[in-house]
Amino acid sequence: MYERTFSRTNPGCIVFLLDRSDSMKQPWQSSGGTLAEGATRAVNKILLDLCVKSAKEVGGQARHYFDVGVFGYGACPVAGGEGVEPALGGQPIVPIPQVFDSPLRVETDPSVDAVAGSRLPVWVEPVFGYRTPMCQAIATAGEHVFGWAASHPDSFPPIVINITDGMVTDSPYDGADLSEWAARLTSIETRDGQALLFNIFLSPTVAPEVLFPATAAGLPEPGPELFAISSALPASMIANARGARMEIADGGRGFVFNAGLATLMWFLEIGTRVADVRDR
């Protein structure tokens, strides 16, 4: 299980659930920006990484190694009001070559270690407002993930990464609470295993980072609940992380608390890499 690699024959599916609730306007550690800006920066960076991985031929198109989705929940900038809204051109699941070809814009890389003059594409903008309909987000994304898994039975199972700063406000939703919606999502499967749900718990507070924990001990609310619905990292991801000289306990879950950008990118890198890079 969890042994398939991403390939054109069997592409992967990576879906982000992006909290766009009002509390995402809070400052993100010492970054000088908001949680919403940090979260979208991380999503844009990992989308770039997936595009980069898929860019093979010089001057050519990206290869179809991935299908990706970004679902914002909370404020809906297109439809208006509160709800769940696909954030990649309004489409739920998008082939990576299409993502490659259609950034919203290109901006100068703001990171301090960037090569002078280097530019980065932007696909998702920071938005915040309203409450936190996380259950609805999982339910909505789950419908698309279910359809994707049914049409890709030999692929690595879908990976769903939820980025949030706080309490779910719509549990129970449609008769099921957050843990039930998470269980429904992770019951979706391909022949290579069940869908994975990972959670990134952002916080404006000053607290130590917690990365891939094997226990919820010491996590502030709603950390324990988010930890409980987070999937255990498959052995292939743990092996990749350890191969990159990262310490991960056996039984570590796909959960991170209070991450800065560097840790967030580490988390996303580990959580979206499924096997040896040369196995494509």
Next chain:
Amino acid sequence: MILARSVCFWLEKLGSVATEWEDAAAYHDGDPAAGVAPRYVVVDGATEAYDAIRWVEHLAGSFVADTGPDLTPTGLRTWFEQVQRLWAAEAPARFATVIEEHKFHAEGSFATFLGCRLTGLDGPHARWEAAALGDTVLFHVRAGRLLLHFPPIGVDGFGLSPDGIGTRPAALGPMLRGLELASGEVRAGDVLFIATDALAHWLLLEAARDEASLWAALAGLDHDAAFAAIVADQRAAGRMHNDDVTLLRVRLVTAEPGALVVSL
């Protein structure tokens, strides 16, 4: 006098076409009259690398050239710097997309490396010398038995090494720290195999099961279709990872071997 006679077999990963094979190999069986030692190299371009095919071709050709490196830390450092400079000098003037530009600058290209040379084939101290970065592996076989493999990676160690030859100057330090060197004595009748990771992993598993049959079959391999059939069978059986595979075989003989058929 020992003669080295080499041949290379390869197959792209299932789902790719031949032009997408991202390994490369080069071999030069030497010229005893001119005092040129045999040199062999196999490199495996990382799938995520920028323009991996150009990088592995560049590395393989450069290694077996007359100006190829000494297999010492100093010699290899000089060679690494040289191939990186040439790569940078051949950078595209313009990039098709901002993503391609980012990939070139931020990540560059990358390949695992196993380079080997033979010395003293005309005397009593014939030897192989090898240098490695990553999980492309040399197997030294004598009388149907594996004497050693280098680097000494276990069956669970493939795909985990971050080592290889990168294009970015910042990679030079880690490359030198990860560099492994080894040598061994060779005799007429020995066979050296150099294999990229998926095949090397399978070789170790098969050698543990029935090495006499394995090495006899590979030493007698005489057609690339036969090699392709073995790989296809093992992939279909789930015993070999679906990856580009390359096998460079060097037979050490005292007389010219019979004809070999290779379709290109």
